[in-house]
Amino acid sequence: MIGQQAYGDDELLMLSGLQHYSFCTRQWxxxxxxxxxxxxxxxxxxxxxxxxxxxxALTEKRGxxxxxxxxxxxxxxxxxxxxxxxxEFHAADEETPPGHSAVLVGRRGRWIPxxxxxxxxxxxxxxxxxxxxxxxxxxxxxxLGVTVAEGALFYGERERRVExxxxxxxxxRVEGYLYGMRELYERGETPPARYRPGCKSCSLMDxxxxxxxTGSVDRYMESYLNEDSDD
Numbered sequence: 001m002i003g004q005q006a007y008g009d010d011e012l013l014m015l016s017g018l019q020h021y022s023f024c025t026r027q028w029x030x031x032x033x034x035x036x037x038x039x040x041x042x043x044x045x046x047x048x049x050x051x052x053x054x055x056x057a058l059t060e061k062r063g064x065x066x067x068x069x070x071x072x073x074x075x076x077x078x079x080x081x082x083x084x085x086x087x088e089f090h091a092a093d094e095e096t097p098p099g100h101s102a103v104l105v106g107r108r109g110r111w112i113p114x115x116x117x118x119x120x121x122x123x124x125x126x127x128x129x130x131x132x133x134x135x136x137x138x139x140x141x142x143x144l145g146v147t148v149a150e151g152a153l154f155y156g157e158r159e160r161r162v163e164x165x166x167x168x169x170x171x172x173r174v175e176g177y178l179y180g181m182r183e184l185y186e187r188g189e190t191p192p193a194r195y196r197p198g199c200k201s202c203s204l205m206d207x208x209x210x211x212x213x214t215g216s217v218d219r220y221m222e223s224y225l226n227e228d229s230d231d
Contacts, residue, residue, distance in 0.1 A: 007079035013181055015073060015082025015139070018174065019132040021181050027204055028181065029190035036207050064091035066104070066111060073139035078178055084136045086116040102144040113140045115151040122157045127170065129153050131177060134170045 014032060021028035030036045060067050066089040074081045089111035092101035101110035115136045119129055130153070137148035152161040164170075184191070195210040202208065 006076040012074065012079055012081040013178070013185065015080045015135055016132065017181065018080075018135050018177055019128045021177050022126070022128040022131050022173075023198070024196075024202070025180065025184070026191045026193055026208060026210075027202060029184055030204050030207060032181075033185060033188060033190055036204065065089070066091075066107065073136055073143070075135075075139040075142045077142060078135070078138060078175070079182065080135060080139060080178070082136075082139075084115050084140075085118045087140065088114040088116060090114060097147075099147050100149060102146045113137075113144060113146065113148050115140060115148070116154055116161070117151070118154045118156065120156045122155050123153070123162055127173065130164050130170060131174055133164055134166050135174050135178075137166050138171065138174060 017028055017032045020031055068087045068089065069085070071084045071087045072081075073084055089104065089107075092110040092112050096110070096112060101112050104111050115133060117129065117133045117136065123129075133151050133153060137151055140146070140148050148166060150163060150165045152163050154161050193208050193210040199205055199208070199210045
């Protein structure tokens, strides 16, 4: 679905947008096409968590483990750029499969990349977070010339990791989402609003107005005034 062409700097899409798109195509378009954004408590808490993880001054080595924070990522094939919260590089040994380790400038031996993405909440019912992490792995593969088999998501609410295996089906979902993102971006198109339960926690709720229906302001106002009636 994604070809072998090399995208230029001005054609790169934001890697972080994959999670926005997989959650809601309209949210992605409002942020990445219309350049609209609002903060809420969840986005603020998420920023604090990422600030702790993304401090580039905190690159460190712990024996056979090298930790790189806020590592820039790019894939010319996918047309993506961004950064990884953390990439752990584990020292390879004789049991490491061929093609799964890389030589790092200024470091002896070979190293296995393992991306870690930090999230403020808890594991989600869909694969939004896994898709974003898998895209990071694909970028690392292109940059380092290796296969990245797995990574992890760290959830701040539960303070634990969930390991993710980058299966062929997950990789296909990354490319499928990117195909849709690229189409909307090139057309400059924002999909119409569609209300879902998850809209209540979206920071763009007041911009998106998902309950607004063309020609039906009265129904929208009735719905808006009664949206918390079940609480």
